[in-house]
Amino acid sequence: MSFAFDFCVDEGVDEPTVKAPASNAESAQPTYFLPARPVSPSSLRAQLPAKLSYSPAVAYEGNERVVLARRDLFDIRFQILNEDGTFADEQSDLIPGVYEGGMKTWECSLDLVAELHSRVQESRRHDPSWPAGRHIVELGCGTALPSCYLLQTLFCATHEAEQRSMLSLCDYNEQVLSLVVYPNLLLAWYFSEVGPGHTEGLTPEEPGDLELDDELLDQFEQALPQFGIQLRFFAGGWDTLSLEPLADVILSSETTYALDTIPSLRRVLAASSWPTDEENVKAGIDTQTTLCLIASKVLYFGVGGGVEPFRSNVLAHRGWCKHVRSFTAGVGRSVLRIGWSS
Secondary structure (H helix, E strand, O other): OOOOOOOOOOOOOOOOOEOOOOOOOOOOOOOOOOOOEEEOHHHHHHOOOOEEEEEEEEEEEOOEEEEEEEEOHHHHHHHHHHHOOOOOOOOOOEEOOOEOOOOOOOHHHHHHHHHHHHHHHHHOOOOOOOOOOOEEEEEOOOOOHHHHHHHHHHHHOOOOOOOOEEEEEEEOOHHHHHHHHHHHHHHHHHOOOOOHHHHOOOOOOOOEEEEOOHHHHHHHHHHHHHOOEEEEEEEOOHHHOOOOOOEOEEEEEOOOOEHHHHHHHHHHHHHHEOOOOOOOOOOOOOOOOOEEEEEEEOEOOOOEOEHHHHHHHHHHOOOEEEEEEEEOOOOOEEEEEEEOOO
16 A cells, blocks of 8 residues: 655654545444554565665653654655655645554654653663563554664663563554664664664764665664564554563553544553553563553644543543653643553
């Protein structure tokens, strides 16, 4: 399936504009029809361009700046224009059931990075290797910056050789996985403490270009098992998504915007989580518990979703929900911790 929309090269934060599906007799049917399916890392590698352009994405945790490299939106657009002859002029960030906004860096993903940075520092008191040895899931991952942050942490962590970490990255669109997610994970490794960029004294603070060749890509693939890391990718809708084993950490940002997909999101979150008590401050650190963090705008104007509709749906299905981080400047945003005790 090809898709396209009017890219804004400035990745400043704004509200999503949505193209509504045409009104017809079938409009009441679910638009999220693509079944979930695994996507092999080798197929994503095969779609990489010869060069990536990147720029810094910055999350703020107190006085600390957490800087990650992310592939530039104009670079993604250039690859699509070169490889896909049909580039429709859609004035939209979201086309329900077709494209779910995964190529832009949305504000809440950086809120989630800041929250994760805080938790990584705090976890050092209980488990210096955290999150090594855990199954980490990011749903509706888009640019996958939260997962990129944890991947860098895994490459920097000192942990036992037998610890095996798994990252499962899920997005509705396979093109998002190939054009954005895999390149950003590659950049996370490149600028990590064990990556060539760090060795050469480079940082993600400045925009730049990265030439890709087989030698570099082989180094990336070899580094993953050396640090006990497995990457898995899934494309398609949540209704048919089944993730095994159960997750120790679940992340999701900007996925509560549409009222009609909140039930599907809640179902896959519950099905992928260990039973976890609300008062367990070591969730995701203790075995057989899940740390589930959802970053959302308070309200998505013109779309209907947001914090309260999502929270209400979780509570209505025997879950619990806590606000762990709130932002009131500009468009209100929250990071929620949710779970199910049994």
